Amino acid sequence: MTAALRPLAIAPSVLTADYSRLGEVCVELEQAGVDRIHWDVMDGNFVPNLSFGAEVIASIRPLVSLPFEAHLMVTEPTWILKSMVDAGCSRLIVHAESCTHLHRTLGAVRDLGVSPAVVLNPATPVDAIENVLDLVDLVLVMSVNPGFGGQRYLASMEPKVSRLRALLDERGLDVDIEIDGGIAPETIGDAAASGANVFVVGSAMFRDTEGFAHANRQLLDLAAAAQR
Ligand code: DX5
Numbered sequence: 727m728t729a730a731l732r733p734l735a736i737a738p739s740v741l742t743a744d745y746s747r748l749g750e751v752c753v754e755l756e757q758a759g760v761d762r763i764h765w766d767v768m769d770g771n772f773v774p775n776l777s778f779g780a781e782v783i784a785s786i787r788p789l790v791s792l793p794f795e796a797h798l799m800v801t802e803p804t805w806i807l808k809s810m811v812d813a814g815c816s817r818l819i820v821h822a823e824s825c826t827h828l829h830r831t832l833g834a835v836r837d838l839g840v841s842p843a844v845v846l847n848p849a850t851p852v853d854a855i856e857n858v859l860d861l862v863d864l865v866l867v868m869s870v871n872p873g874f875g876g877q878r879y880l881a882s883m884e885p886k887v888s889r890l891r892a893l894l895d896e897r898g899l900d901v902d903i904e905i906d907g908g909i910a911p912e913t914i915g916d917a918a919a920s921g922a923n924v925f926v927v928g929s930a931m932f933r934d935t936e937g938f939a940h941a942n943r944q945l946l947d948l949a950a951a952a953q954r
């Protein structure tokens with residue numbers, strides 16, 4: 727499948743939600759028609775911030791039927807994989823930089839019966855994952871340094887996305903490219919044009935004064951107009 731034909735999806739990150747009403751926010755996101763919920767799991771070690779863990783995610787699981795994906799910003803995440811699956815995540819995204827044995831960790835995710843995905847920090851080249859591309863369903867390219875919501879989009883990641891898309895297509899691999907950080911109406915078009923088809927959206931989702939459904943629709947329309 728070429729980049730132009732890959733389905734577009736918005737994956738809201740609830741990192742910047744009001745945690746006192748996290749459940750309601752997830753219900754509202756589902757009603758707004760988003761594709762999935764992106765959970766930014768931070769351990770305070772791999773990144774200088776702490777967010778939520780399996781118990782919080784599990785408490786929200788019965789409220790919505792949307793797929794959950796966990797972006798694991800966790801040093802050597804092997805220990806947390808099973809609890810994330812038990813909490814109801816159907817995709818686990820592990821950092822190339824945090825796994826000494828990345829190939830083994832992605833296999834462990836597959837063995838748990840969920841979808842394996844890998845994520846690259848801005849400084850990490852595509853080469854770092856060249857030998858595990860056949861093990862994943864999705865590659866996440868960070869367009870900010872992980873750890874915090876609301877950071878400025880790094881347009882300099884776009885050539886990396888394009889190189890990755892070309893490599894995946896060349897190998898005939900059916901793998902989505904997701905992009906995470908600073909995605910907003912101003913940036914999503916260029917991200918889509920570079921070859922990304924799944925978009926993590928944190929603060930821009932919550933900033934839209936017309937609500938989640940409007941934000942979701944607007945972002946999808948802008949991505950569709952730019953996708954090639
Ligand atoms: C950063 C996280 C992102 C981020 C998205 O560490 O992985 O998911 O919070 O938030 P915005 O869209 O505000 O950059």
Ligand code: ZN
Binds near residue numbers: 765766797906926
């Ligand atoms: Zn994320």
